């Protein structure tokens with residue numbers, strides 16, 4: 001097979017990249033190793049409404065629930081509330097990703113991309129050290145797909161980056177180790193995405209409960225890789241469930257990791273671009289990565305169309321993509337990485353103090369960065385640590 005662009009991975013990043021490039025006239029092949037796009041789900045499925053609507057028109061077929069905001073609990077149980085438009089890229093809709101991811105791949109197909117499921121990329125085809133395509137296993141058969149450009153959208157375990165010599169190695173402290181149950185319980189608050197903080201609850205991370213309607217919720221935990229031991233996230237989540245939702249029934253379970261490393265040094269090499277989790281573009285504070293993956297996918301698809309037509313796919317030429325994402329989503333990722341670095345050092349008493357310091361303040365309408373500034377003002381000892389978060 002021959003084409004202009006091979007995209008490896010049909011998650012949000014890969015499908016958006018394939019759709020964008022195909023819309024611009026490229027002959028695109030989109031590979032997905034699973035037999036069903038979007039399944040199994042490894043996500044809490046929360047996304048911000050405004051950011052999502054900038055890229056796709058919301059549709060009830062892939063929205064499980066719409067929430068009013070986030071309710072965040074200090075370790076001692078004190079809550080504070082943020083409205084959905086201020087609460088970051090994970091709060092607004094709770095998706096049905098099995099349907100959502102398939103819908104994005106369908107849009108890529110409608111734009112003209114050839115979608116190949118049950119097709120696992122195995123390595124790069126190369127000539128004189130320059131990638132010239134992908135070797136893949138397609139329903140048990142080895143195939144070669146020649147293309148001058150490859151987009152690696154193959155998620156947290158990305159191999160495309162490694163094959164292309166891009167350093168994507170994550171340190172244990174820069175991975176959130178996650179476990180999630182789909183639970184059914186009559187007591188689920190359908191109006192808010194809830195976040196539970198505390199070193200006893202989730203060291204260096206948090207527990208979340210994202211409602212999905214019909215008394216269902218994604219109840220999950222993410223803990224910092226460097227503070228985790230085998231089975232720890234599962235044990236902590238089971239304990240949380242017992243204490244907070246003793247009647248809940250578990251209908252599904254999944255495990256997965258989230259990169260929270262902040263921007264990595266390079267996401268390109270000759271003939272290769274990385275996008276989404278493969279490029280470590282998720283939000284280091286929340287671990288949310290859907291929106292950034294989609295945005296980066298669009299940017300990579302646009303750059304692919306420009307450069308394939310010009311015929312220059314060298315690393316130097318692909319710098320346009322590096323610059324575009326670093327100047328946009330990259331700035332927020334870098335700022336939130338600094339905030340995460342601070343967050344993971346806080347004790348439970350610090351966290352309780354921070355939440356109590358907001359009592360009497362109108363925080364519901366503050367954006368995350370303004371909330372961080374307010375916290376810094378109210379907690380002068382933290383001010384010096386937070387000063388580098390200011391623009």
Ligand SMILES: Cc1cc2nc3c(=O)[nH]c(=O)nc-3n(C[C@H](O)[C@H](O)[C@H](O)COP(=O)(O)OP(=O)(O)OC[C@H]3O[C@@H](n4cnc5c(N)ncnc54)[C@H](O)[C@@H]3O)c2cc1C
Pocket residue numbers: 008009010011012013014031032033034038042043044045046047089090119120121122153154155156159178179180220255256257258275276277278282287288289290291293
């Ligand atoms: C527990 C958990 C909870 C999360 N909750 C949220 C949340 O609430 N909100 C949010 O925004 N984000 C959340 N995330 C993060 C979010 O799921 C990711 O950031 C997002 O899916 C990244 O999209 P992507 O397209 O880069 O990668 P993925 O969605 O991981 O897609 C990668 C695709 O590549 C395919 N693939 C991999 N290797 C190959 C190969 N060799 N050949 C062919 N195909 C391949 C995979 O099968 C997969 O379909 C969560 C993650 C976890 C683990």
